[in-house]
Amino acid sequence: MKRTLGTCYYPEHWSTDIWESDATRMAEAGLTWVRIGEFSWSRLEPTPGQLCWNWLDQAIEVLGSRGLKVVLGTPTATPPRWMAERHPDMFAVNQFGQKRGFGSRRHYCFSHEGYFAESQRITRLMAERYGANPHVAAWQTDNEYGCHDTVISYSDAAGRAFQSWLRTAFDDDIEALNAAWGNVFWSMEYRDFTEIGLPNLTVTEPNPAHVLAFKRFSSDQVIAFNRAQVEIIKEHSAAPISHNFMGRVTDFDHFKLGADLEISTWDSYPLGFLEDRAGASAAEQRAFSQQGDPDFQALHHDLYRAVGRGRWWVMEQQPGPVNWAPYNPSPLPGMVRLWTWEAFAHGAEAVCYFRWRQAPFAQEQMHAGMVRPDHKDAPAIIEARQVAEELRDAPDLQPSQAPVAILFDYDADWAWSTQPHGAGLSYFGLILDHYKALRRLGVTIDILPAETRDFSGYRLILAPGLMHMPQDLKQALSESDAEILVGPRSGARDAHFNIPTSPLPPDLPGLDVTVARVESLRPDLPRPLAGGGAVMHYVEELEGSAVPLLQTDSGAAVAVRDGSMTYCGAWLDPVGMDRLLKVLGQAAGLEMRDLPVGVRTRRTATEEFWFNHNATPVETEVGLLPAAGVLRRPR
Amino acid sequence: MKRTLGTCYYPEHWSTDIWESDATRMAEAGLTWVRIGEFSWSRLEPTPGQLCWNWLDQAIEVLGSRGLKVVLGTPTATPPRWMAERHPDMFAVNQFGQKRGFGSRRHYCFSHEGYFAESQRITRLMAERYGANPHVAAWQTDNEYGCHDTVISYSDAAGRAFQSWLRTAFDDDIEALNAAWGNVFWSMEYRDFTEIGLPNLTVTEPNPAHVLAFKRFSSDQVIAFNRAQVEIIKEHSAAPISHNFMGRVTDFDHFKLGADLEISTWDSYPLGFLEDRAGASAAEQRAFSQQGDPDFQALHHDLYRAVGRGRWWVMEQQPGPVNWAPYNPSPLPGMVRLWTWEAFAHGAEAVCYFRWRQAPFAQEQMHAGMVRPDHKDAPAIIEARQVAEELRDAPDLQPSQAPVAILFDYDADWAWSTQPHGAGLSYFGLILDHYKALRRLGVTIDILPAETRDFSGYRLILAPGLMHMPQDLKQALSESDAEILVGPRSGARDAHFNIPTSPLPPDLPGLDVTVARVESLRPDLPRPLAGGGAVMHYVEELEGSAVPLLQTDSGAAVAVRDGSMTYCGAWLDPVGMDRLLKVLGQAAGLEMRDLPVGVRTRRTATEEFWFNHNATPVETEVGLLPAAGVLRRPR
Amino acid sequence: MKRTLGTCYYPEHWSTDIWESDATRMAEAGLTWVRIGEFSWSRLEPTPGQLCWNWLDQAIEVLGSRGLKVVLGTPTATPPRWMAERHPDMFAVNQFGQKRGFGSRRHYCFSHEGYFAESQRITRLMAERYGANPHVAAWQTDNEYGCHDTVISYSDAAGRAFQSWLRTAFDDDIEALNAAWGNVFWSMEYRDFTEIGLPNLTVTEPNPAHVLAFKRFSSDQVIAFNRAQVEIIKEHSAAPISHNFMGRVTDFDHFKLGADLEISTWDSYPLGFLEDRAGASAAEQRAFSQQGDPDFQALHHDLYRAVGRGRWWVMEQQPGPVNWAPYNPSPLPGMVRLWTWEAFAHGAEAVCYFRWRQAPFAQEQMHAGMVRPDHKDAPAIIEARQVAEELRDAPDLQPSQAPVAILFDYDADWAWSTQPHGAGLSYFGLILDHYKALRRLGVTIDILPAETRDFSGYRLILAPGLMHMPQDLKQALSESDAEILVGPRSGARDAHFNIPTSPLPPDLPGLDVTVARVESLRPDLPRPLAGGGAVMHYVEELEGSAVPLLQTDSGAAVAVRDGSMTYCGAWLDPVGMDRLLKVLGQAAGLEMRDLPVGVRTRRTATEEFWFNHNATPVETEVGLLPAAGVLRRPR
Ligand SMILES: [Zn+2]
Ligand SMILES: [Zn+2]
Ligand SMILES: [Zn+2]
Incomplete structure (x- = not known):
């Protein structure tokens, strides 16, 4: 497969007069793909039931006739104002019980049945009309599920649906739920599923089992919402279906949702992410202000390649300054090209720049495009042309397996956020720290879902932080040919967020190690390792006969090993993590190198x-x- | 006109026994003015319709008979508890949808029609009774409009009034509004004005055009509320009408409101402002802890002189520690005198100290007065007596024009706060930084409203940050004899918050410069200028043939010039701003000097x-x- | 009396199979006491009116038969879910008007009459059944009143009860209330008690008199709630009644509540408190991360000894890492023993460890116990056994009076929090700073309630920060034989939060000093003392003929003295406070020493x-x- 470029376009924002010249210019720049339609509901259906297809027919035709392929988005992220009239209770409710309002986007609650039906209705209408259109070469459902904190809703609709979800999960047995959650603890026992509320506005923290169940439910609601659209589109179209995921949105299970799609895509905004979610220190934010974090995008590339079972794109690539981060500098000259090639290096089929032309109005008017509001070239289109040129002689995309894998588990992220134990700790952050360490050592990495059981071909597998770790996963890892690194906190909870007690965690086959107790540490109090580096944030007291690989300077075991299985009972600092990974890398016969910073x-x-x-x-x-x-x- | 002193007095707080001695003591201290009445509604009308004028009659007579002139305030900032019974929905609603309650002050929504009528009723009753009273020499409407964040209200009343305001603004044409706001962007289009809500509790940011319109509407509601009182008072009294504005309250257009008044006054609390709103660094807060920011008050003096079209007072001058700042130190000995003379240096007609006697009860019991709660002299009265003495031989107040002007535009402040683009950036802060730079150079300054078109007499005019800049203003500036400094961000938006596209901003007559793109910068990442200084916070990429005056050390143009028109595409640090202003000052033939710090x-x-x-x-x-x-x- | 150890146990959390081995193991470890029952309502009364005593009968019998003594808790901190069905409005309401929900604990409003009756009902049922049980050797009411900010509720029930409380307090005379509160200030006058609302959601700060009254009312509601349980238990049992207070919860008057109890107990979590409430600097938090603040627990020991009129326990002693602080490290080896002995050094009758076995489920699953979830010994039980061993030969507990006393007044804490005057200032913090200074000097201390009038036996008495200071207290102090240190802010308000004016504060017998005015200071602007040390945070300008003991380096009097009465008009830094206390200690003939840090x-x-x-x-x-x-x- 040839690697391709594209852009995101909003014909409804512009006079029809310029559509043709826009399309011509896109083609001339070497673009293949144009994503359209995903926010256009008020133009497709200005009033309920009155559909206006003409403009979209024409836009698709104009683009298609220039040889461009259309990715058509369902417009369900932006229900029009009249929808609020028809379904006044369709809005999500925040943790303080306040209804979120109309006037931006993503203003719907996934659990609202009326809106769910409306989203099916408009999807069916679009699929019927464009399912066979030769220029519609791919679909996109909705837009950035979960963006703006929209997975979790404390609405009445969510409350009812959650009760029903729990009733199913516990086979209508309320005593089973009470037992699984330990509700006896503070007399929190329920007599019926109808008594269960949502875990917000409690006096002190709610039961973590309650919180985790609500997060799992909320994720399932997103899956169901998406699946309904996918099923309808498939009835009318053979084109592949995608969704554009966001960066560091972990509130729903992307693997589960991705299983319903042909292609996984994501929206990559390196400079915005560096400022608002990459977890970088202020020094790193200064050093990479105009380049973005050197690993944050790569991690998502590898993650979404796994979500797409190999097929993935960057659907929105930052082309210049964005409008939404605390600070919005320009990319250094060359970075748009670098980001594009980096995506290809990680196996992207296509990279699309967001957006074609900077809109001079509404919320994103300060978001750069490939073309300026005055129609002149912006820097991004020049770098895109260069990549298009370079792609001509580049080899085709071929699948390849990395020698090293990291397991990633959305459920683990929910478990950590439910109970971080130390302020600011997150599973995603732990994974990112491991990923960064491997990258500093020049290693090529695959991300694998935690459901993986066949690990053939890998020489080193990292599975840190999997708070719930099924026995068959432990078994499969221990039986693989790879070096295995597990912990910290791996296997620390059963499926309902209880600590396993016989034996205590981590209970790994062939490794005699027990977590006797657990500490979280002040960020300004790292605990030094003998030989260099330190543990920080989180550390476990380990018992057992397994051989220590790393110890604190007072002799406490930090990482222990038996055969090819290693358990690390701490969050290591970079020096400590490099030390540990080099030992494992050597055992695995991996080539590692100390790359220069950045x-x-x-x-x-x-x-x-x-x-x-x-x-x-x-x-x-x-x-x-x-x-x-x-x-x-x-x- | 002789410059005078005064104080703020609350006869209703004290036994009638001491009114005479208070009045005598005020006169002996050299005071001319006594402001009274502005919080006394529950004493004027203890129950609805039962008016009690006797005490106020008597208080005015006691003061007047000692030769003091009364400024009489309407009591509409503090409706009594029974008002909440009559108009349960009169309260403002905060951004979270919570009704703000009774128990302090300013607890009304400007859009509530019932309360609007009540405010007219009590104003009419007061004006009828005291309009001809020989001792009532001036009026004050309400008290500190906008203080405690009271301009913006998300009440139902505000919602209805906003729809009506928009209907008028857009000539009942909803498609015009949709087009002007770019509502197509996220399917935010309305079918009717009744569909438009308030821009709070949206999922992500609302349309900036929506927000800006709501700010303009909210400002107009304040203007209308005040105007209603002014019109009623004018029917019954020839005495001048004033309002006491606050420091750094920019939520309504003071120029528009001031146009309905004879005198503009403001409430100057240098030490409190240094701690809670002057934007000073911690080092500056330490250095000026007992003196206040050296420029913040002066800027307001010049601003409110413009608001009052030359006639302005300090209605409330800090006399000692206040009660409301995070930290409340005493002024250094001499500062009360300094503040008073500084006001006179900026053209004040009168300076009144707040308050006469420190109240030993209720919210402001820790707010110093001229007199202690035990009736002894507080330090302020001693410094006031000195000023009164000094005033005797001082020349009369005469109007005079400064050689340098800064344009100030409330609408620009709303535009910046609607879309700061970089965290913490504000128009007011930008103006203050320019003002400070001019003051460091020893220059005397006028503030001018952005509506000014006649600039005769000025040699240097600064117009930074005017996000919307009408064409005739650009023309008038370019045709004036003065050196003109425009930017950053000037002319960056049209009247409805869209980026002009043909051409791009700033589109200045006679200056070939275009803002190609815009960046905001981390506060810890200033970008050095060649030759000294730096740009910080916000910087534009400039194109065009105009000659660079300042460049970054990598050669990017930062300030460019042609003839007497200079455009600066960045927020400069103090060194950079001094460099630029010295160049312009020299071109303008201005005398500048480097004053010692403070x-x-x-x-x-x-x-x-x-x-x-x-x-x-x-x-x-x-x-x-x-x-x-x-x-x-x-x- | 022999000093004893104990633990907190939840038989309802565990299979009945292991109760006997648990009891045996407790007895073998040297424990005497087992507290049970306080969260078990859903097991005692699974549905309304259906009581299940069997399991509790059996648990008490199993424990008792091993020689253990039971402390039986009423379960009113955790009403079951069905209670919310019966009393939907029983929940507390937070300051934003949001109802706090079910799903954790302490989810009731003290003012709700329906729940008040339910709490009496379940208490009566328990007292009837177990009042004569020979193994029930003590009672505990509810659990940690006030924890999780649960004293203050802005519910409708609280609103009605507050009106009624005020009506009583002011003898049904609304004009008396208006006068006492200074409601004339901003037209806040009421015509009837039914007009008075709760002091939340006001536009700016409410009247401090209003706030303080609401805090006093809220405290009284807790007292009444507790007293109702005490009275019922006393009808059926001769065993002493206790309540387990929390650390730094000052929202209700513990002295008043303690007066209804035989024994005061408290819950001591040194490592959690260091992180979340001790007020330690980051450097102190690092230095004592695994030991806790060296004085915070001791202060509470002395305070609760006073609350219990000599009889007090630690009911919950931290045994290992807790789950609820921002960071949760392990105690250093030996600290559990140190904490236990420290409690005994301060006169504790018993120290009970919370909890027996770490629960592997629900909210506190990461809270260590004496026994691990896998039934193995945790470190705490080993240190407890050592203490049990050491106690055998230790002398009996004997009451003893310290040479130095500090007055402590909950009402003063409410006054300070109502009006801190400087950001972050608190009465508790002031007391802790004085306590720490005395401890650095090696002094043994008693805490006394501010109601104390007989000071015989003391040689030095500290009474800082008592904002309201009754005349007879001033008199009693001045007549005592001790050196007296008063101030800052002592006597600064009358009973209704007005500044006394004739004369101004502090108005101390025999000491000619007047607070002329008051300043609060930035934390980064301490004001140096002549001779070393500094004033910080808060400083008063003092007038009068009393002799200065400390002065600022510009000569302002800071602490003044006459005879044995000293007034300090500032918050001193540690160096300044040590200087002052050494002078007074010497005058009092006290032995003082400079102890090493920690x-x-x-x-x-x-x-x-x-x-x-x-x-x-x-x-x-x-x-x-x-x-x-x-x-x-x-x-
Ligand atoms: Zn075609
Ligand atoms: Zn007269
Ligand atoms: Zn028995």
Whole structure:
């Protein structure tokens, strides 16, 4: 498969007069894909039941006739104002019990049955009309599920649906629920499922089992909402269906949702993410202000490749300054090209820039596009043209397996956020720290869902932080040929958020180690390791006969090993993590190297890529990489 | 006109026994004015319709008979408890949809028609009774409009009034509104004005055009509320009408409101403001803890002189520690005198100290007065007596025009707060930074409303940050004889918050410069200028043939010039701003000097003033200024 | 009386199979007491009116038959879910008007009459059944009144009860209330008690008199709630009644509540408190991360000894990491023993560890116990066994009076929190700073309620911060034989939160000093004292003829003295406070010493104790104290 470029376009924002010249210019820039339609409901159905297809027919035709392929989005992220008239209770409710209002986007509660039906209705109408359109080469459901904290809703509709979900989950047995949740603890026992409320506005923290169940339910509501659209589209179209996921949105299970799609896509805004969600220190934010975190996007590339079972795109690529981060600088010259090639290095089929032309109105008027509001070229289109040129001679996309894998589990993220134990701790942050460490060592990585049981082909597998770890996963890992790193906190809870007691965690086959107790540490009180590095944030007291690999300077075991199974009972700092991974890498026969700060590399089936995320040139083993430099060479 | 002093007095707080001695003591201290009545509604009308004028009759008579002139306030900032019974929905509603309650002050929604009528009723009753009273020499409407965040209300009453206001603004044409706001963006289009809600509790940010319109509407509601009182008072009284504005309250258009008044007054609390709103750094807060920001009050003096079209007072001058700031130190000895003379240096007709006697009860019991709760002299009265003495031989107040002007636009402040683009950025802050730079250079300044078109007499005019800049203003500036400094962000939006596209901003006559794109910067990442100083917070990429005056150290144009028109596409740090202003000052033939830190000077028609805001003596070109020192000399 | 140990146990959490082995193991560990029952309502009364006593009968019998004594708790902190069905409005309402929900604990409003009756009903049923049980050796009412901010409720029930409380307090005379509160200030006058609302959601701060009255009312509601249970239990049982107070919960008057109890107990969590409420600096939090603040627990020991009129326990002693602080490290080895002995050094009759076995489910699953979830010994039980062993030969508990006393007044804390005057200032913090200073000087301290009038036996009495100070207290202090230290802010308000005016505060017998005015200071602007140290946070300008003991470096009097009465008009830093206390200590003939950092000592009637709260050994005058070391020696 040839790797391709694209853009996101809103014909409804512009005079029909310029559609043709826009399309021509897109084609000339080397773009293949144009995503349209996903916010256009008020133009498709200005009043209930009065459908207006003409403009969309025409837009698709104009684009298609220039050889562009259309990704058509369902407009369900932006129900029009009249929908609020028909379904006044369709809005999500925040944790304080306040109804969220009309006037932006994503203003619906996933549990509202009336809106659910409306979303099916408009999807069916679109699928019927465009399912066979030759220019509609792919679909997108809705837009950025979960963005703006929209998975969780404390509405009455959610309350009823949650009760029903629990009734099913516990086979209509309220005593089973009481027992599973430990509701005896503070006389929280229910006599019937109808007594169960939502876990907000409680006097002190609610039962973590209650919270976790509500998060699982809320995720399932998103899956169901999406699946309903997918099923309808499939009835009318053979084109692949996608959804554009967001960065560091973990409130629903992307693997489960992705299983209903052909292609996983995501929206990559490196500079915005560095400021508002990558977890970078202020020093890192200064150093990479115009480049973005060197690993945050790569992690998502690998994650969404797994979500898409190999097929994935960047659906929205930052092309210049965005409008929504606390601070919105410009990318360094070259970064748009670097981001694009990095996505390809991680296996992307396509990279689409958001958006074609900067809109001079409404919420995103300060969001750069490929083209300026005055129709002149913006810097992004110039770098995109360069990539399009470079792609011509580049090898085709081929699937390839990495030697190293990290398990990723959305449920674990919910468990950590339900009970971080130490302020600010998160599963995602733990995974990112492990991912960064592997990247510093020049390793090519796959992300795997925690449901994986076949690990053949991997030489090193990391499974940190899986708070619930089914026995067959433990078994499959222990039986694989790879070096295995488990912990901290792995297997710390059963399926209903109870601590297993016979034996205590982690209960790993072939590894005699027990977590005797658990501490969280002040960020300003790391505990030094003998030999360099430190544990920080979270540390377990380990018992058992397994051999220590790392110890604190007072001799407490931190990481222990038996055969190819290693358990680490702490959140390690970078020095400590590098030490541990080098030991395991050597045991696994992996090639590791200490890359310069901000330099990253990845191997595919055909090529080796080097990326310099720094604002200055850096000397490397493959020569001097310029600032924002990309080096590709055949393997 | 002779400059005068006064105080704020609450006869209803004290036994009638001491009114006479209070009045005598005020007169002996050299005071001319006594403001009374503005919170006394529950004493004027203890139950609905039962009016009690006797005490107020008597109080006015006691004061008047001692030769004091009364400023009589309408009591509409504090409707009594029974009003809540008559109009249960009269309260403002906060952004979270919570009704704000009774028990303090300003507990009304400007859009509530019932309360609007009540405010007219009590104003009419007061005006009828005291309109011809010889001792009532001036009026005050209400008290500190907008204080405690009271301009914006998300009440149902506000919702209905906003719809009606929009209907008028858009000539009953909903499609015009949809087009002007770009509502197509996220399917936010309305079919009727009755569908438009208030821009709170949305899922993500609401349309900035929606927000800005709501701010303009909310400002107009304040204007209308005030105008109703003014019209009634004018029917019965020839005395001038004033309102006491607050510091850094920008939620309504003071110029528009001031146009209905004869005199603009404001309430100056330098130490409180330094802690809670001047935007000073912690180092500045330490250095000026007992003196206040050296420029914040002066800026307001100049601003409210413009609001009052030349006639302005300080209605409430801080006399000692206040009760409401995070920290409430005492003014340094001499500061009350300094503040008073500074107001006179900026053209004040009168300075009134708030309050006469510290009240030992209720919310402001820790707010100092001129007199202690035990009736002894507080430090303020001693400094006031000194000023009264000094005033005797001082020249009369004469109007005079400054050589330098800064345009100030409330609408620009709403536009910036609607979309700061970088965290913490504000128009007011930008103006204050420019004002401070001019003051460091020893320049005397006028503030002008952005509606000004006749700039004759000025040699340098600063118009930074006017996000909407009408074409005739651009023209008038370019045709004036002055050096003109425009930007950053000037002309960046049209009247409905859209980016102009043909051409892009700033579109200045005679200056070939275009803002190609815009960045906001982390506060810890200033971008150095070649030659010294830096840009910070906000910077534009400039294109065009205009000659660079300032460039970044990588050669990007930051300020460009053609003829007498300069555009600066960045928020400059103090060093950069001083560099730029010195160039322009020289071109304008202005005398500039580098004043010592904390020393400020101003020239009037007759005098030159020097003020030392420091806690230590400072050597200057006019000699050694003691701490908190004031030097006056004839021009 | 022999000093004893105990634990908190939840038989309802565990299979009946293990009750006997648990009881046996408790007895073998040397424990005497087992507290049970306080969260078990849903097991005692699974549906309304259907009582299930069997399990509790059996649990008491199993424990009792092993020689253990039971403390039986009423379960009113955790009403079951069906209670919300019967009394939908029983929930407290937060300051934003939001109803707090079911799903954790303490979800009731003290003012709700229906729930009040339910709490009496279940108490009566328990008292009837177990009042004569030979194994029930003590009672506990409810659990941790006030924890999770549960004293204050803005419910309708609270509103009605508050009106009624005020009507009584003001003898049905609304004009008396208006006058006492100064309601004329902002036209806040009421015509009837039914017009008075709760002081939340006001536009700016409510009248402090209103707020303080509401705090006093809210405290009285807790007292009444508790008294109702006490009266019922007393009808059926001769066993002493206790309640387990919390750390730094000051929202109700513990002295008043304690007056209804035989024994005061409290729940001591040194590591959690260090992180979330002790007010320690980050440096102190690092230094004492695994030991807790060296004084915070001791202060509570002395306070609750006073609340219990000599009889007090630690009902819940932290045994390992807790689950609820921002960071939850393990105690250093030896700290559980140190904390236990420290309680005994301060006169505790018993120390009970919370909890017996760590629960692997629900909210507190990460809270350590004496026994691990897998039934193995946790570190705490080993240190408890050591203490049990040491107690065998230790002398009996004997009452003893300290030479130094600090007055403590809950009403003063409410007054300070109503009007801190400077951000972050609190009465509790002021007391803690004085207590710490005395402890640094090696002094043994009693806490006394502010109602104390007989001060015989004391040589130094500290009464800082008593904002309301009755005349007879001033008199009693001035007539005592002790050195007296009063201020800052003492006597600053009358009973209704007005500043006394004739004369101004502090109005102390025999001391000519007047507070002329008051300042609060930025935390980064301490004002140096001549001779060392500084004032910080809060400082008064003092007038009068009393002799200065401390002055600022500019000569302002800070502490003044006449005879044995000293007034300090400032919050002193540690150096300044040590200087002042040494002068007074010398005058009082007290032995004082400069203890090493983190080392503390206390004398009882029979013993002298030394405690090393440091993580390293420290050399002292009694020899080298190991880390977490305890030294006892006969006096
Ligand atoms: Zn076609
Ligand atoms: Zn008269
Ligand atoms: Zn028995």
